[in-house]
Amino acid sequence: MSAVFLPITGTLAQGTRSEVLNIAELIRARNYARQAAERVNGGLTRYRADASMHGPVRQAPYVRNADGSYTFRVLGYRVKNGVPQPLPSIETVVTVAPDGRTTVNYNGVIRN
Template identity: 80%
Template sequence: MTQPLIASLVLSLSLGGAIAPFAVAQATNPEPVNIVELVRARNYARQAAERVNGGLSRYRADQSLHGPVREAPYVRNADGSYTFRILGHRVSNGVPASLPSIETVVTVAADGRTTIDYNGPIRN
């Protein structure tokens, strides 16, 4: 039996000089999840990214944060939280740029608290 392939990106976050790697799944995540919980976490993550990047007049999250929830770039963490890697577009004269230029990594705790783990240029 073949396992579904998951395209993942390993990110490294600098935390007080220590490097903490974690993976963020793209497009599919075969783990069973509570869809209502996932939708809520995705919305909190998107709103946190919008807030930290100056609001909707200056920033728009990539379409993956608006479409089907299972296609959002997330990973479910062992503690029940979700971590999202959000690519965002700068907005000029009300029009989002065609290519994303901002990467925001947001962790949403089970109780809805959000933590911005990274916000800056897109990393490779």
């Protein structure tokens, strides 16, 4: 089964979502998405995900899909000499299925 991905643009307003969320499920999905982005970009010695993937889970840039999966748009920073660069330069889009399987839908330069 393949998912149709619609690009996420701008900042998602997490506080205005009308569906009832299982916070534990969302935290797990966010962590899987962040780990997939870290893995595909060479690990923590070469890449760091944006703070939105570490802080309050409702501030993470995600969309809940009709099939119960979550799609995250992860902006990331290249790491040079152990220090993340000042601006994000990598966009990774990851879908996390209800069973925890992850699919990287996009990994490359940040799109508008």
